[in-house]
Amino acid sequence: MRERLLVLMIIMLATAFFGEMKVNPLGGSFRFSLGIAAFSFGLLWFSSVPVITTGFLTGTFILGFRVGMDMLMGYGPWLESVYDHLPSAFYYFSFAILFRVLRARNYVEFPLKMGLIGASVDFASNLVELQVREFLNGFPPLTWQGFFMLLFFGVLRSFFAVGLYNSVSIRQIRAVGEVRQQELERLRMINTELYEEAFYLRKSMTQLEDITRESYRLYRRLLTSQHAESPTALTIAEHVHEVKKDSQRILAGISKLINQEGLAPQMPVGELCELVMRANQKYAEMLGKEIEFAWSCQVSLATNQIYALLSVLNNLVANAVEAIDGSGKIELNVRLEGRQIVFQVLDTGPGISQDEREWVFEPGYTTKYDAQGNASTGIGLTHARGIVQSLQGQLHILRDLGEWTHFEVRIPTHQLLRGEGG
Numbered sequence: 411m412r413e414r415l416l417v418l419m420i421i422m423l424a425t426a427f428f429g430e431m432k433v434n435p436l437g438g439s440f441r442f443s444l445g446i447a448a449f450s451f452g453l454l455w456f457s458s459v460p461v462i463t464t465g466f467l468t469g470t471f472i473l474g475f476r477v478g479m480d481m482l483m484g485y486g487p488w489l490e491s492v493y494d495h496l497p498s499a500f501y502y503f504s505f506a507i508l509f510r511v512l513r514a515r516n517y518v519e520f521p522l523k524m525g526l527i528g529a530s531v532d533f534a535s536n537l538v539e540l541q542v543r544e545f546l547n548g549f550p551p552l553t554w555q556g557f558f559m560l561l562f563f564g565v566l567r568s569f570f571a572v573g574l575y576n577s578v579s580i581r582q583i584r585a586v587g588e589v590r591q592q593e594l595e596r597l598r599m600i601n602t603e604l605y606e607e608a609f610y611l612r613k614s615m616t617q618l619e620d621i622t623r624e625s626y627r628l629y630r631r632l633l634t635s636q637h638a639e640s641p642t643a644l645t646i647a648e649h650v651h652e653v654k655k656d657s658q659r660i661l662a663g664i665s666k667l668i669n670q671e672g673l674a675p676q677m678p679v680g681e682l683c684e685l686v687m688r689a690n691q692k693y694a695e696m697l698g699k700e701i702e703f704a705w706s707c708q709v710s711l712a713t714n715q716i717y718a719l720l721s722v723l724n725n726l727v728a729n730a731v732e733a734i735d736g737s738g739k740i741e742l743n744v745r746l747e748g749r750q751i752v753f754q755v756l757d758t759g760p761g762i763s764q765d766e767r768e769w770v771f772e773p774g775y776t777t778k779y780d781a782q783g784n785a786s787t788g789i790g791l792t793h794a795r796g797i798v799q800s801l802q803g804q805l806h807i808l809r810d811l812g813e814w815t816h817f818e819v820r821i822p823t824h825q826l827l828r829g830e831g832g
Contacts, residue, residue, distance in 0.1 A: 414458060414459060417452075417456045417458070417459050418459060418464060418467060420452070420456075421448075421449065421452035421453075421456065421459070421464060421468060422467060422468050422471040422472075424448040424449075424452065425445045425446075425448045425449040425452070425468050425471075425472065425502075426445065426471060426472055426475045426476075427445075427448075428443065428444035428445045428447065428448040429443045429444070429445025429446075429448075429472060429476075430443070430445075431443055431444045431445075432444075432445075442563045442567075444567070444570075445472070446501075446502075446505065446532060446535075446567055446571075447567045447570050447571045447574070448571075449468060449502065449505070450509075450528055450567070450568065450571035450572075451571045451574055451575055452464070453506075453509060453514075453515070454514075454515065454518055454524075454571070454572075454575045455575060455578070457515060461506050461509055461510040461515075462506050462507060462510050464506060465502050465503055465505060465506020465507065465509070466502075466503055466506065468502050468506075469498070469499035469500070469501070469502030469503045469506075470499060472495070472498055472499060472502060473492070473495050473496060473498065473499040476491070476494075476495040476498065477491045477492055477495055480494075480495075493546050493547055494547070496542070496546065497539045497540075497542040497543040497546065497547075498539065500538055500539055500542045501535045501536065501538065501539040502535075504534065504535045504538040504539075505531055505532070505535040508530075508531040508534055508535065509531050512527055512530075512531065514527050514528065514531065518575065521572050521573075521576055524572050525565070525568050525569040525572045526568075527568075528564075528567075528568030528569075528571060528572060529561075529564040529565040529567075529568040529569070530564070531568075532563075532564035532567055532568055533560055533561055533564040536560045536563075536564065537552075537560070540552055595685055595688070595689065599689060599720070599724070601717050604717075615654055615657050615658065615661070618650055618651075618653060618654040618657065619654060621650050622647050622650045622651045622654060625643055625644075625646045625647035625650060626643075626644070626647040628643045628647075629643035629644040629647055676712045676713065676714055676716070677712060677713060677716045678710070678711070678712045678713075679707060679709050679710075679711050679712070679713055679719070679744060679751070679826075680707035680709065680710070680744070682713070682716065682719055682720060682723075683705050683707050683723065683742055683744060684705065685720070686720065686723045686724050686727055686742065687703045687705050687727065687740075687742060689724065690703070690724070690727045690728055690730075690731050690740070691703050693728060693731055694731045694734075697731065697732075699731065699734060699736060699737065699738075700736065700737040701731060701734055701737065701738055701739065701740055702738070702739045702740070703739075703740050703741075703742075704739070704740070704741045704742075705741065705742040705743070705744075706741075706742075706743050706744070707743075707744040708744065708745045708746065709744050709745065709746055709751055711751065711823065711826060711827075713826040713827065714826070714827060715801065715825070715826050718797050718800070718801060719826070721793065721794065721797055722753075722794045722797050722798055722805070722819060723742065723753060723755070723819075725791065725793065725794040726755040726794060726817050726819075727740060727742060727755055729791070730755060730756075730757035730759060730815070733757060733759030733760060733815070734757060734758065734759045735759070735760070738757060738758035738759060739757065739758045740755070740756070740757045740758075741754070741755070741756045741757075741814075742754070742755055743756075746823070747820075749822060749823050749824070750803075750820045750821065750822055750823060751820075751821055751822075751823050751826060752818065752819070752820050753818070753819040753820075753821075754816065754817070754818050754819075755816075755817045755818075755819075756814040756815065756816050756817075757814065757815050758813050758814060758815075759815050760815075761815050762807060762815055770791050770807070791805075798819055798821065801821050801822070801825040801826070802821070802822055802825055803819060803820050803821035803822065803825065804818075804819070804820045805817070805818070805819050806818060
């Protein structure tokens with residue numbers, strides 16, 4: 411209720427204020443102003459307010475406002491001022507009634523129809539005002555010139571209000587779209603991290619299955635030889651089996667999170683690359699680094715393997731961001747070579763020595779340390795290579811290209827079109 415009263419006050423004040431931006435082409439106190447444009451916009455934008463109530467309150471407020479202005483300026487007796495401005499109140503009364511009867515709000519998605527309806531309502535309301543003026547003040551009858559002037563200003567003011575409404579609506583939709591896009595990108599990056607965890611959880615489950623099988627075989631051999639430790643082997647097999655079951659439940663939960671509704675099952679490779687570069691540009695800014703990002707994609711393919719590719723490319727580009735000291739450049743290039751899609755990540759960091767190239771893909775190996783001297787986990791490139799290999803692809807470091815460190819990923823094209831569980 412309080413919000414609705416606030417909206418009503420805003421509409422009345424805006425209408426009164428813009429109503430003073432006027433011309434008097436027919437003489438006397440009859441005016442064409444921007445007040446009705448503000449009033450029309452208010453009725454369209456604030457759809458929660460009742461049209462007729464708003465019209466009668468605004469008309470009454472306009473009458474009081476203009477009479478008060480006349481009194482402050484000393485323009486004559488107050489009763490004469492009331493007779494001069496009362497027809498304007500009837501204008502807003504009739505405008506609100508016609509606006510409601512014609513259900514103008516139902517046509518806000520059709521600007522041309524809305525503009526024509528608004529112009530018709532404006533024209534008819536002006537005729538009502540002139541009739542009241544003729545009755546109260548002896549205003550001269552309307553001429554053909556005045557008739558066409560009413561029509562012209564009605565169209566002008568109506569389409570101005572509709573245009574303003576659509577302009578503001580478009581900006582609002584764009585703002586909502588940008589927020590939605592940012593939210594989708596955030597969800598995709600979260601899902602990418604979950605994908606990595608799910609990928610290695612599946613791998614661990616395979617190993618757990620092997621351990622369970624071997625433990626049970628050991629139990630059978632020990633049992634056959636009547637060894638005293640045979641129950642221990644069985645207990646180990648049972649515990650490992652329980653761990654595997656727990657892992658399956660965790661994996662099922664992660665899989666549900668990854669397959670969130672609202673996220674498209676496919677994504678163009680070019681759009682995916684743009685997402686990676688945009689996310690890492692923000693990462694570089696957060697680290698206070700001045701890095702120039704560039705990317706090119708000569709592939710029009712859309713892929714189902716969104717999180718696999720995001721995980722790999724994000725690892726490589728984020729590593730490049732962290733490797734660059736202060737300022738530099740990072741490039742991501744994508745092209746087709748035969749039946750393979752090739753991703754190249756280049757950066758102007760310090761480079762990787764020949765000896766280190768043999769170790770960077772080993773789990774736990776790292777050359778990165780934080781401000782306190784703590785080493786990073788050293789599993790990013792291991793994860794990336796594992797995911798690429800699961801797609802029957804290859805990830806390797808090429809010989810440095812001038813000042814550039816050069817990573818290359820090659821994946822068979824058909825692997826990017828398989829299902830997530832394939």
